[in-house]
Ligand code: RTP
């Protein structure tokens with residue numbers, strides 16, 4: 757995977773509220789192409805591994821509990837400069853600070869429950885995509 761792919765998750769609250777369809781519509785209409793996708797649920801241990809970079813931070817335990825609280829949609833996306841383009845597209849981490857019309861502004865309900873994840877580097881995009889998808893699940 758070169759610098760043209762990123763990884764996203766529709767987080768548990770957004771999925772539970774039936775926002776997955778609307779969110780995926782926004783993503784694909786913005787020119788991000790779906791290369792892999794699945795509905796799954798993380799165990800607390802898996803969520804802890806996925807967010808290991810935040811281990812020790814005050815919000816880590818709550819984040820792990822939240823991310824393992826229900827199903828998520830995991831997706832690999834492709835677009836030029838995907839990581840940066842997608843992070844700009846979804847809006848700031850805290851939905852309150854996210855620009856009008858962004859996914860996090862429209863569908864996020866709190867700093868923690870901010871609708872979607874977006875990889876923060878090409879390196880992490882590869883690690884995160886490999887965490888969820890085998891070769892035969894990618895197109
Ligand atoms: P993400 O990894 O989910 O794409 O979000 P991000 O890069 O914009 O933010 P990051 O700093 O990586 O934080 C990961 C997720 O942890 C939750 N969070 N809670 N102070 C808090 O309560 C707090 N800070 C962050 C959010 O769900 C954030 O997306």
Ligand code: MG
Nearest residue numbers: 873874875876
């Ligand atoms: Mg992050």
